[in-house]
Amino acid sequence: MAILVTGGAGYIGSVVVEDLIGKGEEVVVLDNLSYGHTQAIGADVPFYEGNIGDSELVTRILNSYEIEACMHFSAFAFVGESVEKPQIYYQNNFVETVHLLDVLIKNNIKKFIFSSTCATYGEPQYVPIDEAHPQFPTSPYGWSKFMVERALIDYDAAYNLKYVAPRYFNACGATERCGEHHDPETHLIPLVLQVAQLKREFISIFGDDYSTPDGTAIRDYIHVSDLSQAHILALEYLRGGGDSQFVNLGNGGGYSVNEVIEAAGKVTGKNIASKIAPRRAGDPSRLIADAKKAREVLGWNPQIPDIESIIESAWAWHLTHPNGYGS
Numbered sequence: 001m002a003i004l005v006t007g008g009a010g011y012i013g014s015v016v017v018e019d020l021i022g023k024g025e026e027v028v029v030l031d032n033l034s035y036g037h038t039q040a041i042g043a044d045v046p047f048y049e050g051n052i053g054d055s056e057l058v059t060r061i062l063n064s065y066e067i068e069a070c071m072h073f074s075a076f077a078f079v080g081e082s083v084e085k086p087q088i089y090y091q092n093n094f095v096e097t098v099h100l101l102d103v104l105i106k107n108n109i110k111k112f113i114f115s116s117t118c119a120t121y122g123e124p125q126y127v128p129i130d131e132a133h134p135q136f137p138t139s140p141y142g143w144s145k146f147m148v149e150r151a152l153i154d155y156d157a158a159y160n161l162k163y164v165a166p167r168y169f170n171a172c173g174a175t176e177r178c179g180e181h182h183d184p185e186t187h188l189i190p191l192v193l194q195v196a197q198l199k200r201e202f203i204s205i206f207g208d209d210y211s212t213p214d215g216t217a218i219r220d221y222i223h224v225s226d227l228s229q230a231h232i233l234a235l236e237y238l239r240g241g242g243d244s245q246f247v248n249l250g251n252g253g254g255y256s257v258n259e260v261i262e263a264a265g266k267v268t269g270k271n272i273a274s275k276i277a278p279r280r281a282g283d284p285s286r287l288i289a290d291a292k293k294a295r296e297v298l299g300w301n302p303q304i305p306d307i308e309s310i311i312e313s314a315w316a317w318h319l320t321h322p323n324g325y326g327s
């Protein structure tokens with residue numbers, strides 16, 4: 001039996017593919033390479049270049065492999081872009097996912113693991129944020145993910161689709177082979193490392209007057225390998241007949257922008273220049289996960305919670321891949 005991984009040429013998907021293969025699982029990757037990198041997929045992993053909403057292609061894959069479950073990472077994930085171009089976000093993240101789900105259901109594949117996000121919560125009403133926190137996203141990106149979550153609830157009720165939908169906080173870090181190469185890059189740690197690599201003059205700190213100890217915003221950073229382990233546990237959980245679940249994936253702590261910059265300076269031994277910029281609309285002061293449920297339901301136990309170890313892994317990858325996956 002094989003696992004269909006959509007978005008397996010992307011950052012998080014490629015790490016999960018690597019770990020699934022390491023566990024002896026059979027994997028098939030579907031990615032349209034809109035943002036993915038073929039170099040991120042192991043040479044021996046069957047790879048189909050195409051769109052998740054291409055029902056004919058997905059049917060062909062399902063006819064060629066005995067697919068047991070689908071891990072669905074593919075999406076567009078730039079919050080700012082989603083505000084300017086909501087149409088492509090609703091189309092790619094929601095409509096295409098519904099097409100994918102329909103083909104899976106038609107072929108009786110009823111185990112589904114979906115990359116959701118803390119962006120479905122919107123402005124936090126309290127922290128740490130647990131799964132019962134109200135969901136009112138502040139961007140079309142967040143809504144597009146929320147709409148998939150809603151569809152999953154209804155598909156479970158009507159078609160018995162069983163899902164685990166992890167809501168990631170800030171994914172970061174790297175394995176030896178797979179790292180973060182987004183273009184454009186919007187995530188703090190790779191941007192800070194670009195300053196260390198002299199690819200960027202300085203890092204902008206968006207707001208230093210938040211109600212946090214050092215005035216900069218606090219986020220919950222979670223190592224991509226810890227995220228990956230949660231997906232493998234989610235697969236086991238569904239195999240064991242577990243019920244559908246939404247679970248937060250974060251460390252339950254948080255680091256401020258200043259703390260991340262300081263840690264990156266320490267890890268890289270470089271001076272990380274920074275400049276204060278105005279706050280960005282919709283950026284909350286703190287986003288911290290309450291991830292008790294993932295620990296209880298999945299038996300998840302993140303191994304790399306401290307920011308220096310996370311940055312060390314990312315820095316090691318950037319040193320061996322100075323142009324990311326580019327030549």
Ligand SMILES: NC(=O)c1ccc[n+]([C@@H]2O[C@H](COP(=O)([O-])OP(=O)(O)OC[C@H]3O[C@@H](n4cnc5c(N)ncnc54)[C@H](O)[C@@H]3O)[C@@H](O)[C@H]2O)c1
Nearest residue numbers: 007010011012031032033034035036051052074075115171
């Ligand atoms: N990176 C984070 O911190 C973070 C946080 C919360 C949630 N997420 C979610 O996790 C998932 C993976 O994120 P990532 O950082 O690895 O992103 P990524 O852009 O690196 O990977 C996404 C992959 O999906 C592919 N893709 C996009 N649309 C597709 C389509 N219609 N058909 C086939 N392939 C398609 C892209 O080519 C890319 O390889 C996304 O769903 C994202 O919304 C990420």
